[in-house]
Amino acid sequence: MTDFDEFYAAHYGSLTVQVYAYFGDQHEAQEVVQEAFCRALARWGRISGYDDPAAWVRRVAWNLATSRWRRIRAMRTLHIRSRGEPVVDGPEPDRIALVDALATLPAVQRRAMVLRYLADLPVSEIAERESVSENTVRSWLYRGRLKLAERLGPVPTEEAHA
Structure with missing residues (x-):
């Protein structure tokens, strides 16, 4: 561009x-x-x-x-x-639950989560940017998702809204 x-x-x-x-x-x-x-x-x-x-x-x-x-x-x-x-x-008032939850994560996990799920970067590119292995990034993402799930609770299903 x-x-x-x-x-x-x-x-x-x-x-x-x-x-x-x-x-x-x-x-x-x-x-x-x-x-x-x-x-x-x-x-x-x-x-x-x-x-x-x-x-x-x-x-x-x-x-x-x-x-x-x-x-x-x-x-x-x-x-x-x-x-x-x-x-x-x-x-x-503009602070949402996800931002609060992300703020509780260690910086490397938070950065990995934002780059992967908001910036849609592949794990390989995150690993390169952070100068770590892809397995390290996968570990950060896994632990970050676990912590967010604990903090935010279960995701509502369609049945819960019916």
Whole structure:
């Protein structure tokens, strides 16, 4: 895909969902994905030649989100120390059960689950990106699914709705 507008239209939504599922904040996900696309646009001549330009944008977005999360955590710690009062997050209406459940997984499992089930990447590509064996990725996915099943409970069947 050489046209940036087409590339943006084709990938913005799915990348935003992936970052949202990984980090749990829809507004932040939209902002970091937009910032990642801005950086891609500035380098589009080179990035458009990549086998998978969306993977580059996803990595940049995740790096940006991780940096923001670290800054927020540092600010909260500073606030707690300087004011002596706890900072308590209020409930966020756009936070869904799956995002809550994903947040309980270790980072490698959460990342593998998002890449496999939201980004539809094959196990081999996840293994390559994470620099681990395919069996390791399969193990992360298996353990992640078990933990999500424990957290979310059984999936309702058609009979349950009848």
